[in-house]
Amino acid sequence: xxxxxxxxxxxxxxxxxxxxxxxxxxxxxxxxxxxxxxxxxxxxxxxxxxxxxxxxxxxxxxxxxxxxxxxxxxxxxxxxxxxxxxxxxxxxxxxxxxxxxxxxxxxxxxxxxxxxxxxxxxxxxxxxxxxxxxxxxxxxxxxxxxxxxxxxxxxxxxxxxxxxxxxxxxxxxxxxxxxxxxxxxxxxxxxxxxxxxxxxxxxxxxxxxxxxxxxxxxxxxxxxxxxxxxxxxxxxxxxxxxxxxxxxxxxxxxxxxxxxxxxxxxxxxxxxxxxxxxxxxxxxxxxxxxxxxxxxxxxxxxxxxxxxxxxxxxxxxxxxxxxxxxxxxxxxxxxxxxxxxxxxxxxxxxxxxxxxxxxxxxxxxxxxxxxxxxxxxxxxxxxxxxxxx
Numbered sequence: 360x361x362x363x364x365x366x367x368x369x370x371x372x373x374x375x376x377x378x379x380x381x382x383x384x385x386x387x388x389x390x391x392x393x394x395x396x397x398x399x400x401x402x403x404x405x406x407x408x409x410x411x412x413x414x415x416x417x418x419x420x421x422x423x424x425x426x427x428x429x430x431x432x433x434x435x436x437x438x439x440x441x442x443x444x445x446x447x448x449x450x451x452x453x454x455x456x457x458x459x460x461x462x463x464x465x466x467x468x469x470x471x472x473x474x475x476x477x478x479x480x481x482x483x484x485x486x487x488x489x490x491x492x493x494x495x496x497x498x499x500x501x502x503x504x505x506x507x508x509x510x511x512x513x514x515x516x517x518x519x520x521x522x523x524x525x526x527x528x529x530x531x532x533x534x535x536x537x538x539x540x541x542x543x544x545x546x547x548x549x550x551x552x553x554x555x556x557x558x559x560x561x562x563x564x565x566x567x568x569x570x571x572x573x574x575x576x577x578x579x580x581x582x583x584x585x586x587x588x589x590x591x592x593x594x595x596x597x598x599x600x601x602x603x604x605x606x607x608x609x610x611x612x613x614x615x616x617x618x619x620x621x622x623x624x625x626x627x628x629x630x631x632x633x634x635x636x637x638x639x640x641x642x643x644x645x646x647x648x649x650x651x652x653x654x655x656x657x658x659x660x661x662x663x664x665x666x667x668x669x670x671x672x673x674x675x676x677x678x679x680x681x682x683x684x685x686x687x688x689x690x691x692x693x694x695x696x697x698x699x700x701x702x703x704x705x706x707x708x709x710x711x712x713x714x715x716x717x718x719x720x721x722x723x724x725x726x727x728x729x730x731x732x733x734x735x736x737x738x739x740x741x742x743x744x745x746x747x748x
Contacts, residue, residue, distance in 0.1 A: 361388045361535045364437040364469075366462045367407075368446035369397020371512050372478035372521040376402065379443060380410050382528050388535070391433060393417070393462045395449060416461045430461060434468035439535055442466075443504075444478035444521045447489045454492030472534045472581070476504040476527050481517025498599040502577070502736060504530055505714050526734060533740050534581065540747040542583030547623040548575050549616055549630035549662065551591035553609040557654065558641040566711035567631035569595030571676070571702075571735050575629055576601045578739035582747070587623065589615045591630055609633050609659035616662055625746070626673045628663035635659060667695040674698045674746050676718075680705040684719060684727070691723050698722040698746055708732075720745055 404415035550572020
């Protein structure tokens with residue numbers, strides 16, 4: 360039975376942690392709950408002790424078993440540390456290695472997978488220090504379940520609501536039950552957009568956020584792979600254990616990907632590469648005038664087709680503004696792919712910049728399967744399990 364330590368922080372969303380604990384138990388997990396001092400203002404230890412049948416820890420010196428250091432026992436016995444809701448205070452402490460209560464002390468001693476599901480005022484969530492701390496934690500391997508947008512306390516609205524229990528539980532189970540299908544394998548991922556210069560200050564690009572590529576990198580690491588990412592310019596956060604090569608243009612991505620391909624077993628083209636680039640980018644800045652101007656565009660290298668020529672198992676992505684699979688299916692044969700993931704970007708809930716996704720995976724042998732609508736990490740795990748088998 361998987362063992363989860365559920366950390367609950369001081370947030371109005373703390374009341375939902377009781378249902379979350381019950382849902383995790385129904386899914387077959389043993390749950391131990393640790394409250395911060397602020398969390399006690401919203402919920403009580405006896406609530407979670409009654410629900411879980413286990414002691415609920417708060418103070419750094421709590422010892423359910425005399426002579427035992429509870430923070431070490433709980434850290435060593437847990438398979439997953441889940442903090443939900445995670446407050447800005449605790450997030451910033453964790454990012455800076457501060458252990459001043461039982462929860463942060465357990466986190467410092469814990470060496471397994473950690474999940475964070477923040478819940479707070481939108482301004483607090485978007486504060487640069489909070490975002491920097493979250494980026495730091497994600498880079499070090501933590502899984503972030505981003506809060507949703509909606510009405511929060513005091514009549515305000517924005518991104519700050521605790522994610523749904525189904526998403527939190529689903530991600531927790533995926534982390535606990537992840538396979539080792541990629542153990543010993545080396546995975547190459549292209550991610551994000553490319554930028555094709557028009558002049559020294561302007562470029563052609565697209566709306567790719569790099570979030571799917573980042574999720575694929577994290578999922579591959581969780582499944583035991585060594586990961587290299589060729590990343591176009593974006594705000595995406597990549598795990599620190601992934602080797603990231605930053606590029607700007609399609610030609611730079613093409614060169615870097617081919618250079619890394621020989622040492623990899625699997626290639627995934629999640630980048631939204633510009634199909635064309637200006638043939639003659641101008642030095643300096645093109646000045647405004649009343650005259651019309653035109654751009655002469657030339658084709659960029661077809662990176663995913665070049666990767667497929669190597670004979671390595673190669674998987675592409677097809678971002679299409681419809682559910683029609685015709686174009687994606689044609690790309691499999693034309694580019695020599697093992698499989699392609701069709702992504703309907705006309706659906707705003709799973710399109711560009713979204714934290715969720717749903718794809719249809721089409722293999723060269725004609726087999727098709729559609730993923731659940733879920734976080735990009737869960738979709739990435741789903742995809743890798745199917746192409747690694």
